[in-house]
Amino acid sequence: MRFPRPGRPVARPLRLAVAATLAAGLLLTACGSDDDPAPGAAGTGTGTAEKPVAGGSVTYAIDTEPTCFDIHVSPQDITAAIQRNVFDSLVAEDESGKFHPWLASSWETSPDLKSYTFKLRQDVTFTDGTRFDAAAVKANFDHIKAPTTKSRYAASLLGSYTGTDVVDEFTARVNFAQPFAPFLQAASTAYLGFYSPKTLTADADKLCGGGPVAVGTGPFTFTSYTKGQSIVLTKNPAYSWAPATAKHTGAAYLDTLTIRILKENSTRIGSLTSGQIDVAGAVPPANVAAVEANGRLQVLRRDAAGSPYSLYLNTTLAPFTDERVRVAFQRGLNIDQDVKTVYFGQYKRSWSPLTAVTPSYDKSLENSWPYDPAKANQLLDEAGWTGRDADGYRTRDGRRLTVAWPIIPATVREQRDVLGQAFQEDLKKIGIELTRPSLDAGTYLKEAYAGKYAVLDFSWARFEPDVLRLFFHSASALAGGGQNAAFVKDPEVDTWTTTGAGTFDEKVRDDVYGRTQQRVVKIGAVVPVYTPSSILAAGKHVHGIAFDTNAWPLFYDAWRDRK
Amino acid sequence: MLRAVGRRLARAGAVVFGAATLAFAALQLLPGDPVAVMLGPATSASPQVREQIRVDFGFDEPVPVRYLHYLGDLVTGDLGRSYQLQQPVTTLIEEQLWPTVQLVAASVTLAVVIAVVSAVVTAGRRSALRAVVTLAELVALSTPQFWLGIVLLTVFSFRLNLFPVAGAQDLTALVLPAVTLALPVAGVLAQVLREGIETALEQPFVVAARARGRSRIGVRLRHAVRHAAAPLLTLTGWVTGSLLGGAVLVETVFGRPGLGSLLLQAVSSRDMPVVLGVVLLTATVVAVVFILVDLVQLALDPRLRTAAAL
Numbered sequence: 001m002r003f004p005r006p007g008r009p010v011a012r013p014l015r016l017a018v019a020a021t022l023a024a025g026l027l028l029t030a031c032g033s034d035d036d037p038a039p040g041a042a043g044t045g046t047g048t049a050e051k052p053v054a055g056g057s058v059t060y061a062i063d064t065e066p067t068c069f070d071i072h073v074s075p076q077d078i079t080a081a082i083q084r085n086v087f088d089s090l091v092a093e094d095e096s097g098k099f100h101p102w103l104a105s106s107w108e109t110s111p112d113l114k115s116y117t118f119k120l121r122q123d124v125t126f127t128d129g130t131r132f133d134a135a136a137v138k139a140n141f142d143h144i145k146a147p148t149t150k151s152r153y154a155a156s157l158l159g160s161y162t163g164t165d166v167v168d169e170f171t172a173r174v175n176f177a178q179p180f181a182p183f184l185q186a187a188s189t190a191y192l193g194f195y196s197p198k199t200l201t202a203d204a205d206k207l208c209g210g211g212p213v214a215v216g217t218g219p220f221t222f223t224s225y226t227k228g229q230s231i232v233l234t235k236n237p238a239y240s241w242a243p244a245t246a247k248h249t250g251a252a253y254l255d256t257l258t259i260r261i262l263k264e265n266s267t268r269i270g271s272l273t274s275g276q277i278d279v280a281g282a283v284p285p286a287n288v289a290a291v292e293a294n295g296r297l298q299v300l301r302r303d304a305a306g307s308p309y310s311l312y313l314n315t316t317l318a319p320f321t322d323e324r325v326r327v328a329f330q331r332g333l334n335i336d337q338d339v340k341t342v343y344f345g346q347y348k349r350s351w352s353p354l355t356a357v358t359p360s361y362d363k364s365l366e367n368s369w370p371y372d373p374a375k376a377n378q379l380l381d382e383a384g385w386t387g388r389d390a391d392g393y394r395t396r397d398g399r400r401l402t403v404a405w406p407i408i409p410a411t412v413r414e415q416r417d418v419l420g421q422a423f424q425e426d427l428k429k430i431g432i433e434l435t436r437p438s439l440d441a442g443t444y445l446k447e448a449y450a451g452k453y454a455v456l457d458f459s460w461a462r463f464e465p466d467v468l469r470l471f472f473h474s475a476s477a478l479a480g481g482g483q484n485a486a487f488v489k490d491p492e493v494d495t496w497t498t499t500g501a502g503t504f505d506e507k508v509r510d511d512v513y514g515r516t517q518q519r520v521v522k523i524g525a526v527v528p529v530y531t532p533s534s535i536l537a538a539g540k541h542v543h544g545i546a547f548d549t550n551a552w553p554l555f556y557d558a559w560r561d562r563k
Numbered sequence: 564m565l566r567a568v569g570r571r572l573a574r575a576g577a578v579v580f581g582a583a584t585l586a587f588a589a590l591q592l593l594p595g596d597p598v599a600v601m602l603g604p605a606t607s608a609s610p611q612v613r614e615q616i617r618v619d620f621g622f623d624e625p626v627p628v629r630y631l632h633y634l635g636d637l638v639t640g641d642l643g644r645s646y647q648l649q650q651p652v653t654t655l656i657e658e659q660l661w662p663t664v665q666l667v668a669a670s671v672t673l674a675v676v677i678a679v680v681s682a683v684v685t686a687g688r689r690s691a692l693r694a695v696v697t698l699a700e701l702v703a704l705s706t707p708q709f710w711l712g713i714v715l716l717t718v719f720s721f722r723l724n725l726f727p728v729a730g731a732q733d734l735t736a737l738v739l740p741a742v743t744l745a746l747p748v749a750g751v752l753a754q755v756l757r758e759g760i761e762t763a764l765e766q767p768f769v770v771a772a773r774a775r776g777r778s779r780i781g782v783r784l785r786h787a788v789r790h791a792a793a794p795l796l797t798l799t800g801w802v803t804g805s806l807l808g809g810a811v812l813v814e815t816v817f818g819r820p821g822l823g824s825l826l827l828q829a830v831s832s833r834d835m836p837v838v839l840g841v842v843l844l845t846a847t848v849v850a851v852v853f854i855l856v857d858l859v860q861l862a863l864d865p866r867l868r869t870a871a872a873l
Contacts, residue, residue, distance in 0.1 A: 208649035228820025442595020
């Protein structure tokens with residue numbers, strides 16, 4: 001689709017003096033842009049006032065290329081986000097954390113939470129004609145758990161899975177060694193989606209490569225993949241088992257969904273403003289205002305669930321063995337201002353190790369630990385860091401107060417390195433030196449995971465407070481596939497997070513997860529920084545794009561104006 | 564002549580073997596546990612899965628054994644299987660080869676044409692044209708390709724809608740990336756060629772040729788360019804090799820598939836079989852290109868045809 005008028009070019013800092021003449025020419029033409037000043041659509045989800053029409057195709061540009069398309073193997077968000085259109089799950093979760101039937105029409109949980117019995121829909125077929133039944137559930141879960149699959153994520157979502165019983169053709173009982181409340185949430189993700197059993201027998205070793213071998217039951221089929229360029233999904237006309245969380249039933253509206261891989265931000269946004277693509281993912285915060293000001297475009301956004309981008313302070317490494325120093329570090333960071341400046345006000349700052357849209361989020365933490373350099377200074381004085389050296393950093397017994405936060409330059413995204421520089425400046429004001437040694441991935445994994453650095457940073461998208469167990473349970477060690485980056489060893493935190501994983505009782509979960517959030521912030525084990533947000537920009541001719549609970553765009557309900 | 568080709572092929576074989584060995588050695592020297600690096604920081608792989616990967620990819624074997632396996636597979640044309648993409652490396656390279664060959668061929672041809680035209684027309688003249696062209700070349704060769712690509716995209720694709728933004732679907736999509744790659748290269752080649760032509764034009768044989776009645780431009784094309792061609796050819800060969808795996812910035816800006824992107828992804832995820840495969844391919848192509856360059860130079864310049872060179 002081409003817009004009648006050329007779009008507003010995306011402003012990009014033009015750095016080179018050599019190019020001054022060329023640049024001046026560009027800016028002049030940019031001033032001639034004639035966009036309407038209409039504001040972008042408000043809220044999430046594209047407008048659905050009109051009646052959806054079927055047909056047509058949409059091109060959606062993404063910034064990251066999946067390395068592996070196999071949902072059972074890859075831990076990548078982008079893999080799940082794409083494959084969500086191709087694969088269905090047993091259950092669907094809505095924004096309030098409630099579960100709805102999908103491929104399972106109903107389910108029962110044993111009182112000890114060690115087994116889940118699913119009654120399956122009887123009218124579901126894979127796109128290769130194979131029937132979806134209890135044997136397919138067993139084949140898929142067994143496949144995920146088999147060590148030969150080398151699953152990097154899906155297997156962990158199955159927890160202490162011991163096997164699936166095929167009770168009858170359409171009844172499957174999934175068993176676990178330990179009580180496992182987070183299973184329904186796990187079962188609702190694309191990672192635990194279902195391949196045709198035929199695929200698993202014949203093509204299991206080809207699934208990473210994507211393409212037509214990836215046979216599921218979803219609203220789209222995976223037609224083709226051209227590495228470095230595009231992914232083409234085609235409507236599955238037989239689809240009639242959409243979950244209640246979707247807005248319509250039956251086949252998808254779009255005939256084809258083409259996903260283009262455009263890694264460079266200005267290329268992706270420029271392609272959108274010039275009408276060469278319909279939807280752009282991963283809109284950089286710096287570009288949001290320009291897109292909103294463009295009368296033909298709309299901005300769609302949803303905050304990520306799970307754990308926000310946070311710094312984890314190594315509680316086992318001096319000087320962070322002293323809680324006062326950790327808390328001083330926490331209170332000495334001007335997070336409000338730094339996040340606002342670096343992300344142009346597009347990302348929210350975080351207060352808790354869960355993001356605000358995650359179930360069991362503890363709202364009472366908000367504003368409970370504001371920027372307070374005076375308090376930070378006082379804590380550092382109390383901890384004995386009273387000297388000052390020539391560079392203005394605090395010292396104790398002649399040693400500088402310094403902490404190291406390693407960085408892998410090749411993997412930096414979302415300008416987190418710039419944010420880090422702002423933090424260095426903040427901490428210098430209270431006399432803490434924050435260094436950023438550059439490491440390659442190998443050294444990072446070896447040394448940081450062994451606890452040789454004071455600060456590590458992570459974010460983790462999952463619509464489930466059980467991420468707290470992943471990050472703070474003492475048995476969830478970094479070296480063993482866990483994520484306890486602050487090396488927390490707190491028996492109460494262990495008990496709370498284990499209790500939370502073993503119950504469906506919302507009151508109990510809110511209580512134990514609330515306590516956990518309060519505790520880890522209070523002891524300065526974590527400094528929540530900002531909530532990553534999935535920001536999409538789309539032409540106003542595209543409607544009905546929704547987000548799932550993991551903030552991934554869903555194209556099942558999407559449709560476009562026909563001209 | 565056959566002997567000349569044979570000797571050069573043998574030398575090329577040694578170069579490729581050396582490149583294969585050096586690349587293998589360099590990857591062994593990277594710090595960290597290869598399995599952990601493969602899995603990356605955001606993963607929940609269990610210890611069993613880690614062990615399975617270690618065994619599957621032979622990380623449990625001693626380095627010399629792995630090296631011998633690697634050489635053995637190479638001889639049979641097997642480049643192994645990618646750790647990350649879990650596909651045969653030969654398949655991956657085949658997929659990415661054609662867009663890369665198109666891009667490199669188009670941009671090298673374009674660069675040589677621009678360089679020859681601009682050098683032949685302006686060499687040895689003290690005119691305003693020469694000054695302008697030389698300045699343009701200087702700007703072209705010092706312009707970062709990344710930036711040049713974005714400017715070309717903004718003007719010719721986003722605003723004028725003349726070319727599709729990206730991809731490798733047809734030839735129109737090749738124009739902007741090829742120009743982006745060609746301009747800086749053309750700048751360098753033109754400067755080298757002009758210098759060569761100007762040196763040649765001062766030689767006595769030019770006067771002799773002019774005295775025989777050859778036209779100004781005829782002398783340039785027939786004699787001076789031939790003399791100046793040697794460094795141009797060598798440089799072109801070198802540029803061809805470096806563009807094979809090195810066009811990654813342009814590939815990223817234009818959303819094109821290609822060996823450069825494949826190599827970058829492989830290096831950053833320590834996907835050793837892919838890195839080795841691309842390095843080996845590049846080494847082979849460079850070796851072959853240099854054989855061709857050598858032979859063309861022998862054909863162009865009879866002075867080089869000594870016993871030692873043949």
